[in-house]
Amino acid sequence: MRAILSDIHANLEALTAVLADIERQGIRSVYNLGDTLGYGPDPIACLDHTIRLDLTLLGNHDQAVLVHPDGFCQSAENCILWHRAILERTEGPLPTGPHGKFLASLPRSHRENGVRYVHGSPRSPLYEYVFPEDIDNPRKLERIGSMFETLCFCGHTHVPGLFVHVADERWEYVYAEECEKGFDVTGRKVLCNVGSVGQPRDDDERACYATFDGRRIRFHRVEYDFETTIKKVYAIPEIANFLGDRLREGR
Numbered sequence: 001m002r003a004i005l006s007d008i009h010a011n012l013e014a015l016t017a018v019l020a021d022i023e024r025q026g027i028r029s030v031y032n033l034g035d036t037l038g039y040g041p042d043p044i045a046c047l048d049h050t051i052r053l054d055l056t057l058l059g060n061h062d063q064a065v066l067v068h069p070d071g072f073c074q075s076a077e078n079c080i081l082w083h084r085a086i087l088e089r090t091e092g093p094l095p096t097g098p099h100g101k102f103l104a105s106l107p108r109s110h111r112e113n114g115v116r117y118v119h120g121s122p123r124s125p126l127y128e129y130v131f132p133e134d135i136d137n138p139r140k141l142e143r144i145g146s147m148f149e150t151l152c153f154c155g156h157t158h159v160p161g162l163f164v165h166v167a168d169e170r171w172e173y174v175y176a177e178e179c180e181k182g183f184d185v186t187g188r189k190v191l192c193n194v195g196s197v198g199q200p201r202d203d204d205e206r207a208c209y210a211t212f213d214g215r216r217i218r219f220h221r222v223e224y225d226f227e228t229t230i231k232k233v234y235a236i237p238e239i240a241n242f243l244g245d246r247l248r249e250g251r
């Protein structure tokens, strides 16, 4: 059994709640699909946790902390620059110290036993969003589907769910809530978005992640103490208050 999580976004309370939930189930293998940084108040503590995981990929926010934020809204950019400043204050110019070297070493994509892992999409691992609405764009899904074998896990949109290939140019969207007993991927091509640990955006404020036992995908929701995270956000001038407020609504 493996747990797959994404988009921690420096939210320590959400991450520790999710890791505890994973441990309670006796799951040993944990993969993180990136965006460990950006938006949240605890970049270093979250990196310290992810350094110990079995796999961490590079996300677009992680890359921006390392290089330069390009194409982000002002509030996201401000937080990225603050994360970089925090890292540089503690360990010198990136990527020299342990956290910087860890970030610079992260792969953009991983493939194992025919399963692909990316942050965004297999076509553009760092940047491309695949939203539930893309179910109305079968050409996009066909193109993306041609770039992995049968199963691909991704994050980036912060919206958990499955894109299931049913016939030529026909895909179905399966909402995470519809997979409570697990979704059997046998014999199907599936793109699975695992949702977000630290900033869910599907109107459910609980942290989200997925598990896969080689056959079935399940989504898990975990309550966490977001009021503590929000208080930390309010206390940091470089992080806009709304980035805390949205945690209450899962938006």
Ligand SMILES: [Fe+2]
Pocket: 007, 009, 035, 059, 061, 156, 157, 158
């Ligand atoms: Fe993200």
